[in-house]
Amino acid sequence: MRNKTTFFSLVLIIALLAMMLAACAPAQPAEPPAEQPPAEPPAQQPTEAPKEEPAAPEKPFAGTELVLASMTDQYVAAFRYLIPKFEEETGIKITLDELGYVDLYQKLTADFVGHTANYDLMTVDIVWSGEYAQNKYTLPLDDFMERDKDELQLDDIMPVAWTLGEWEGQHWAYPLAGYANVLNYRKDVFADAGLEPPKTQEELLEYAKMLTKPEEDFYGIALLGAKGPAVAQDYMVFVQQHGSSILDEQGNVAINTPKNVEVLKFFGELFKYAPPGATDYWWDQRETAFRSGNVAMMEGWSIARAGYENPDISSVVGKVDIALAPVAEGMEPKYGFGGWGIGINADSENAEAAWEFIKWLTSPEVQKDWILNDGAPIRRSTLEDPELNEKFPWFPVLLESFEKGDGDYRPRIPEYSIIQDALGTTVNAYLVGEMTAEEALEQAQAQVEAALK
Amino acid sequence: MLLSPLLIFIVVIAIYPLFFSFYISFFKYRLTDPNQTRTFLGLANYINAFKDPQVTGAIANTLIFVAGTVIVEIALGLGLALLFAAESRRTQMLRSWMLIPMALPPLVVGLVWKSLYNVDFGVIPYYLKQLGLDMGRGPLGELQWAMPAVILIDVWQWTPLIMVIFLAGLKSLPHEPYEAARVDGATRWQSFWYITLPMLKPTFLVALLLRTMQSFKVFDIIYATTGGGPGSATTVLNYHIYTVGMVFFKMGYAAALANILLIIVAALAILYIIVLERQQI
């Protein structure tokens, strides 16, 4: 019986395979992967010099489609608002793909190493600068900047903002949104207690302790404790504020120094005066805790400031002020600086159009709209703009933080993500009592060293 | 011979990658490396894996997760099957409602439970507090609670499946032994203990092995809830492989870890098949 079926089954196989190919074909030519050695990855050299485009009168890039990968940070609202305007002006179409912090890093890396060029433009966290430069994930923008320097008004951009994407003299991302680490505090609570906002780290701890009233469900400070980037980054803020560093003088990774252990213990001490769930806080939840009025203080990125005055999401409208972030006693004040650059995928075929968007978005005229719609500043002219200062009375604090800003407290080196991954697990493990402070940093150091081997 | 299209498909699509995975596990192969070179390492990836506390910890966590989910689900599933065994219209309707959890995307299940567990705004810690039980950092935040909390999510989703399997098993039981037992004056508890349970043994085995295999696949709910934390309390091997391979793109090492996982699972799978074979006879 079986033998007779041979002919029919052959016909059937062919029919099925044909159907399969037919169905796959529209997406991509999909020959079944035969047992062949995997093809060489396509040679990827970033185009050295931007092509000289003939200066077309208007809308030279009309019809170009770009995909922008954006972190779902506050400024994504500004993207949503501004992109249609840009599309109208230039005829370039931009698709916005919004991704959370962890997903963004993962998706972008996958896009780069797979050379799939799904994204033309991407928001680049300040800490990815070194990694992106070393691996040439994004296009160096220096040639563009040199060519268009007359219209860019580069001098107007705050010096510290260049750390958003600069690495060893080249620009792998262009400044997009500058954040200052500032202290947010509850004016009403501090007035009731007869306190001034803390100027030093020691005072910060002292006041956090004083203001904590667990029986009223009110806590001194909100912190980031969730395993992963959140806790690692918050810990590094305190490392900076205590005048310590994750790197030694030669630039080698030196996590487990006695000084850093001390800072970690301080960090752990602060958590006693944070809401009990804080060891699980991600940015969204820390912000929500502060906005719902359960904590007195929060060190955080300045971009969130405007949201405290929005009654739709905040219970503390009119009760919040910001101050410079406190540093350890006797330390030369330096303030944590962070934020996002915007880069062009080295594999993108639309680099010119993408650059057009960057240029437009960061121009002084558009920057005002950017700020008014939840963006964050990079230009001195924006920070000093009288109209914006009236609307956002905390801009002088920002300006001062930017002027004394330190964009390198989280080492922007190529190995940053590995350091963050190690600290993200071990610092959290310390906070929940799985390890001692010494063990935590010891293991982080070992993990980084093993990963770099 | 109708088999061949599928066999060809499987060999090309599934078996070839598995061999490829075996092959690259002997190399240092990092996609983040600009040249993406492969350096032959021999067995170094495997040796490093067993020296790496993160990996051994992840294996231990995986085994705890699997054991925890399987034991609780089988006990609870049998209980539910007995509870809902009656063939009335009401129990039939309730049973179909109970099917919902297992058809849901595990990612959604994870996210929903994450918000229920949230220590500041979540429903569960709130009511526990009302009952005088303070969860401190919350179910997902405390070292000793995180794993049970994640296991409970899996239990919620998959116990109904075990119930369904046991219901099928119960229905296939013959009536005669019960009649005989009743004549002999056995209590219902006795007939459950001495008749039902022994006769359900094949069903037990099937449920046990099926859930064991499925539990080893857990990823989505860990991704959605804890990300492997606090510390590394809920980092299961799947999640660790994902981090190594798909976040840091160390493909050689990830392939070696994946093969270790495959070996563990294959051993169990073969056990499963042997049991099935013997049942058939």
Added chain:
Amino acid sequence: MTPSRTERIIRVALMALAMFFFMLPIFWLMTTAFKFGREAFAIPPKWIFFDWTLKNFQEVLANSKTPRYIMNSIIVSAGATTFSLLLGVPAGYAIARSRSPLINSSSYFFLLLLMIPPIAMLIPFYLVMRDLHLLGTYAALITLDTVFDAAFVVWMMRSYFMDVPQEMEEAALVDGASPLQAFTKIALPLSVPGIVASALYCIIFSWNDFLFALMLTSPKTKTIPLGILASFSAVEISWGRMAVMSIFAIIPALIIALFLNRYFVQGLTMGAAKG
């Protein structure tokens, strides 16, 4: 031995408790979709009496990507289900009717395949797709889903065909029908319930899949689970939007559990329970 009154009360109480446990998260998800902003995480929790609003739905639907996510999920599920049935049903039939021990035991090969942890398959598959420049296409995702779906279909349909009486097919063969005709004209129509059950399983598997979609999709081919992740914001808790997106993600599950449960249960238990 009729159950006593207390026993019946205990029974009903336990049933109620079980239903409460299994339905509570679903109820919470459904109602959260109608709570806007801070309502979603009000303390003490609001179960029924809150400000019911459709604002979350408006926000989610105003996002032009939502229909795209849904469309992509439909394409992937339909594609994977179709191919799995085309490949798996004939193979299951062949195994069920074969007298060769080798072919018979090949069904275990498919069972083994089913048990492979997805991540172990994903790592090499990702590399192969990358070398073929197929990352981000529907084809990549559908192909990988089909591996797992088809393996299930074979296992399931084999059991099913073994229960379909062979006499009619043999009679047809005696009357001069070809084996292929015996399969398509006689065996297939008799096994429609089994095929439906298999199809439901495939649909659910592909629709619910997150890990494969996470790695193999591009911005244009993202499926609903990734849309759920995109609804989160870094600056505020956004349970309302998450709940709305999740409702789209669970519609097939609800339909199948409540209206097609007969087939679904069969699919879940048959593959597992029958040798």
